[in-house]
Amino acid sequence: xxxxxxxxxxxxxxxxxxxxxxxxxxxxxxxxxxxxxxxxxxxxxxxxxxxxxxxxxxxxxxxxxxxxxxxxxxxxxxxxxxxxxxxxxxxxxxxxxxxxxxxxxxxxxxxxxxxxxxxxxxxxxxxxxxxxxxxxxxxxxxxxxxxxxxxxxxxxxxxxxxxxxxxxxxxxxxxxxxxxxxxxxxxxxxxxxxxxxxxxxxxxxxxxxxxxxxxxxxxxxxxxxxxxxxxxxxxxxxxxxxxxxxxxxxxxxxxxxxxxxxxxxxxxxxxxxxxxxxxxxxxxxxxxxxxxxxxxxxxxxxxxxxxxxxxxxxxxxxxxxxxxxxxxxxxxxxxxxxxxxxxxxxxxxxxxxxxxxxxxxxxxxxxxxxxxxxxxxxxxxxxxxxxxxxxxxxxxxxxxxxxxxxxxxxxxxx
Amino acid sequence: xxxxxxxxxxxxxxxxxxxxxxxxxxxxxxxxxxxxxxxxxxxxxxxxxxxxxxxxxxxxxxxxxxxxxxxxxxxxxxxxxxxxxxxxxxxxxxxxxxxxxxxxxxxxxxxxxxxxxxxxxxxxxxxxxxxxxxxxxxxxxxxxxxxxxxxxxxxxxxxxxxxxxxxxxxxxxxxxxxxxxxxxxxxxxxxxxxxxxxxxxxxxxxxxxxxxxxxxxxxxxxxxxxxxxxxxxxxxxxxxxxxxxxxxxxxxxxxxxxxxxxxxxxxxxxxxxxxxxxxxxxxxxxxxxxxxxxxxxxxxxxxx
Numbered sequence: 170x171x172x173x174x175x176x177x178x179x180x181x182x183x184x185x186x187x188x189x190x191x192x193x194x195x196x197x198x199x200x201x202x203x204x205x206x207x208x209x210x211x212x213x214x215x216x217x218x219x220x221x222x223x224x225x226x227x228x229x230x231x232x233x234x235x236x237x238x239x240x241x242x243x244x245x246x247x248x249x250x251x252x253x254x255x256x257x258x259x260x261x262x263x264x265x266x267x268x269x270x271x272x273x274x275x276x277x278x279x280x281x282x283x284x285x286x287x288x289x290x291x292x293x294x295x296x297x298x299x300x301x302x303x304x305x306x307x308x309x310x311x312x313x314x315x316x317x318x319x320x321x322x323x324x325x326x327x328x329x330x331x332x333x334x335x336x337x338x339x340x341x342x343x344x345x346x347x348x349x350x351x352x353x354x355x356x357x358x359x360x361x362x363x364x365x366x367x368x369x370x371x372x373x374x375x376x377x378x379x380x381x382x383x384x385x386x387x388x389x390x391x392x393x394x395x396x397x398x399x400x401x402x403x404x405x406x407x408x409x410x411x412x413x414x415x416x417x418x419x420x421x422x423x424x425x426x427x428x429x430x431x432x433x434x435x436x437x438x439x440x441x442x443x444x445x446x447x448x449x450x451x452x453x454x455x456x457x458x459x460x461x462x463x464x465x466x467x468x469x470x471x472x473x474x475x476x477x478x479x480x481x482x483x484x485x486x487x488x489x490x491x492x493x494x495x496x497x498x499x500x501x502x503x504x505x506x507x508x509x510x511x512x513x514x515x516x517x518x519x520x521x522x523x524x525x526x527x528x529x530x531x532x533x534x535x536x537x538x539x540x541x542x543x544x545x546x547x548x549x550x551x552x553x554x555x556x557x558x559x560x561x562x563x564x565x566x567x568x569x570x571x572x573x574x575x576x577x578x579x580x581x582x583x
Numbered sequence: 584x585x586x587x588x589x590x591x592x593x594x595x596x597x598x599x600x601x602x603x604x605x606x607x608x609x610x611x612x613x614x615x616x617x618x619x620x621x622x623x624x625x626x627x628x629x630x631x632x633x634x635x636x637x638x639x640x641x642x643x644x645x646x647x648x649x650x651x652x653x654x655x656x657x658x659x660x661x662x663x664x665x666x667x668x669x670x671x672x673x674x675x676x677x678x679x680x681x682x683x684x685x686x687x688x689x690x691x692x693x694x695x696x697x698x699x700x701x702x703x704x705x706x707x708x709x710x711x712x713x714x715x716x717x718x719x720x721x722x723x724x725x726x727x728x729x730x731x732x733x734x735x736x737x738x739x740x741x742x743x744x745x746x747x748x749x750x751x752x753x754x755x756x757x758x759x760x761x762x763x764x765x766x767x768x769x770x771x772x773x774x775x776x777x778x779x780x781x782x783x784x785x786x787x788x789x790x791x792x793x794x795x796x797x798x799x800x801x802x803x804x805x806x807x808x809x810x811x812x813x814x815x816x817x818x819x820x821x822x823x824x825x826x827x828x829x830x831x832x833x834x835x836x837x838x839x840x841x842x843x844x845x846x847x848x849x850x851x852x853x854x855x856x857x858x859x860x861x862x863x864x865x866x867x868x869x870x871x872x873x874x875x876x877x878x879x880x881x882x883x884x885x886x887x
Contacts, residue, residue: 177677178879184673185857188666189746
């Protein structure tokens with residue numbers, strides 16, 4: 170019989186430090202068997218008067234050798250409800266055609282226009298192979314596929330981590346590539362052309378399908394600061410190329426007196442066909458006795474002019490050996506894209522334009538709490554509730570959106 | 584009964600002495616302050632005695648006794664015992680059964696008195712049925728043994744005591760102290776001049792006429808600046824039959840002594856507990872001791 174040569178002394182060091190600290194927490198993390206370790210969860214997300222999402226997830230991980238693992242994950246999403254179509258509210262009722270062009274819907278006066286036909290289901294499957302390449306180098310190779318009725322995505326990735334400095338420092342480098350295909354209902358509208366307001370007119374189309382590719386690169390450092398303190402810094406770069414526009418979103422066009430213009434009052438949005446994104450991510454994990462404090466900050470920017478900050482704070486509080494609570498606070502702040510417009514003005518239509526609130530000035534506050542119950546090693550139940558408030562800054566057009574998220578999860582081995 | 588402790592001034596430092604856990608225990612303290620040396624030695628002496636009385640299997644008033652005499656009933660244990668049992672479980676799992684705190688009952692058939700009295704295969708097989716961490720039920724904080732099984736934390740107790748004492752001393756003082764419980768050593772912090780504490784390694788006597796070439800590179804004195812050093816060996820207790828030495832370290836999986844075992848293994852690690860497990864496991868690996876230690880990437884010295 171061969172002792173597990175790669176991790177024995179490391180696991181021993183972790184177990185010893187927890188023994189001497191008077192806490193047996195890390196013992197739970199010791200992976201000693203070849204069983205399937207299964208995580209299952211279901212997430213319910215609901216925005217007031219808008220989108221609802223139900224998302225079940227099952228993932229299973231199995232040890233297939235010394236520090237070698239296979240992991241599979243299956244995700245399903247079901248979205249229903251209404252989503253803002255991009256038009257502004259006006260003092261009179263407004264009529265829009267649905268993406269298929271076969272029907273219309275009408276929004277009452279002084280009401281934000283929502284597209285009621287918004288619904289989607291998505292299925293995604295991913296597989297991951299974690300393989301030690303030598304004593305210090307580990308590779309994780311992944312593939313994923315997802316399918317919606319109007320979108321599909323195929324991705325491949327490889328991630329390498331290299332332990333240096335007596336395993337106190339881990340250097341990480343990864344690359345990813347995904348090829349997506351868009352096939353919108355009713356085809357892809359030509360950007361900044363009129364949305365028909367009756368079913369008797371058809372929209373101008375670019376075609377029925379288009380592609381999008383995403384190439385990404387990750388560079389990271391994880392540093393052990395002390396026996397109970399870890400710091401992680403990542404840089405990610407990604408380059409998107411292809412059809413990046415939302416085919417279902419429009420903008421209102423106002424005349425010089427501030428009313429909807431008489432002819433063609435709505436134009437389909439149009440975004441650039443490339444996007445280069447950068448992000449810096451810093452994470453600090455510290456253990457206090459049995460409790461764990463996790464803080465992260467993410468700074469992201471792209472060549473669309475979007476710039477964002479994300480602050481995230483979690484504290485895992487051990488009530489006793491079996492029960493824990495984890496409060497969670499998150500704050501997200503975003504500066505809008507250069508081509509984000511609340512509405513357009515007749516006579517000065519720009520090259521690119523979108524009124525998608527997700528590209529606008531935005532802030533999101535999240536407060537949440539998780540309760541976990543540990544039945545036994547690798548056997549745990551958890552429930553997480555979060556209240557999310559989204560504010561589109563400086564715009565009376567989009568009132569605050571409140572959302573509630575509830576997630577139940579159960580993990581076990583067999 | 585608690586035995587007393589005493590301190591002695593040395594050349595530029597103080598030493599503290601007492602006897603606990605069947606071993607001579609020693610502290611070397613980089614101070615010329617007699618009062619501080621007394622304080623520190625008292626801390627170490629109290630903690631060593633606390634751990635010994637709590638976890639010794641030779642007493643009838645502690646948690647180990649209650650566990651070993653529960654007649655199959657589950658026993659609820661305190662947090663410190665939970666942590667040690669969790670740790671023993673990790674060691675059992677990591678070593679795939681080589682390290683097993685239930686293996687003590689094998690001593691019922693093995694008596695290492697230097698004679699040629701080997702137990703019969705049947706006797707070993709019989710007692711082996713009562714050995715195996717996988718046969719007990721550890722549902723923290725409840726431990727349930729089969730009625731005829733026993734646990735013994737002796738395999739990690741002394742090293743754990745050293746580490747606990749080191750922690751207590753670090754909380755108390757910034758000076759450098761070497762804690763040495765019967766050859767299991769740990770330093771609290773480096774000495775002021777950056778020098779280490781000099782530590783002798785015992786070379787096995789019975790081999791002195793036929794030391795293998797590889798042993799000649801092994802130092803008899805090591806300088807310990809930080810971290811811990813432990814030595815496992817079977818130099819003193821063995822059986823000899825038909826030219827084969829049967830060392831006193833038994834493989835819990837077979838019930839028989841480990842074959843081709845080194846005569847001693849010394850390991851350096853951050854803590855005594857870690858070093859102790861690695862040196863014990865290296866012994867149990869027998870002929871593979873050197874390659875095992877090489878894989879662990881720890882500083883180690885093997886004598887054969």
